[in-house]
Amino acid sequence: QLQLQESGPGLVKPSETLSLTCTVSGGSISSSSYYWGWIRQPPGKGLEWIGSIYYSGSTYYNPSLKSRVTISVDTSKNQFSLKLSSVTAADTAVYYCATPAVAGDAFDIWGQGTMVTVSS
Amino acid sequence: EIVMTQSPATLSVSPGERATLSCRASQSVSSNLAWYQQKPGQAPRLLIYGASTRATGIPARFSGSGSGTEFTLTISSLQSEDFAVYYCQQYNNWYTFGQGTKLEIK
Numbered sequence: 001q002l003q004l005q006e007s008g009p010g011l012v013k014p015s016e017t018l019s020l021t022c023t024v025s026g027g028s029i030s031s032s033s034y035y036w037g038w039i040r041q042p043p044g045k046g047l048e049w050i051g052s053i054y055y056s057g058s059t060y061y062n063p064s065l066k067s068r069v070t071i072s073v074d075t076s077k078n079q080f081s082l083k084l085s086s087v088t089a090a091d092t093a094v095y096y097c098a099t100p101a102v103a104g105d106a107f108d109i110w111g112q113g114t115m116v117t118v119s120s
Numbered sequence: 121e122i123v124m125t126q127s128p129a130t131l132s133v134s135p136g137e138r139a140t141l142s143c144r145a146s147q148s149v150s151s152n153l154a155w156y157q158q159k160p161g162q163a164p165r166l167l168i169y170g171a172s173t174r175a176t177g178i179p180a181r182f183s184g185s186g187s188g189t190e191f192t193l194t195i196s197s198l199q200s201e202d203f204a205v206y207y208c209q210q211y212n213n214w215y216t217f218g219q220g221t222k223l224e225i226k
Contacts, residue, residue: 037215039215046207046217046218046219046220047156047164047207047209047217048217049214049215049216049217052214052215060214062214063121096163096164098163100211102176103154103166103169103170103173103175104152104169104170104211105152105211106154106166106169106170106175106209106211107154107164107166107209108166108169108175108176110163110164110165111163112162112163113163
C-alpha cells in the first residue's frame, strides 16, 4: 500500500528557502501510474495546492507561487522534494505531500503533514 | 483560476440527522469534483471523487451529486465521527479548494 512521509526543517528564517522531502513507500516514484503533489494549509485556514510533478519530470505549479517554487524527483531515493524560496510569515503552514493513486485526479493518498514556521 | 465557494461556513446538525453541504464553482468543472473530510491535527481524507463516486472504505451514508458548477455532499445520518471540516476541490483545471464547511454538533 502506497504511503507518503514528509520531512524537513520545522523552522525557516524569512527570505530563506524552505526545503521539504516526501518519501514514498509501497510503490515506485517513477511509475507512470502516479504523479505527486504538494499542498499546504496555513494555521486555521484552508488548503492550497502548491504544485505537482509527473513521472516524466514535468512540473506544474500554482500560478500564485510559480516564481518561487521548484518540485523535483529523486528516483534513487524514491523521494520528491519541494523548494520554496524567499519565504515570509505568510508561508507558515502545514505542508502535505499527496498523490492521486486510484481516484482519478483526486488526492487519495496523503502524508501526515509537517508544520513549517517562518520566523527569525 | 477557478474559485470554489462552499456554503454554509458552519452547519449545526444533531446526530442522526441529515447534513447537506454545498459547493459552487466559478465556471464549469464537469464532474471533476472531490470532497474531503478533515479532523483536527489530521490530513484531509478523500470521501468522494468524480462528484459522486465514494472513495475506498467510505461509508454509504456519504453521497455526492452535481455537475458543472453546482455540487452537494450529503451525509444521510450523522454519526459522532462525522463532525469535522469538509472541503470541496475541483481538479478540472489543476486544483483549487473551497474554503471549507465546519460541521458541528447541534
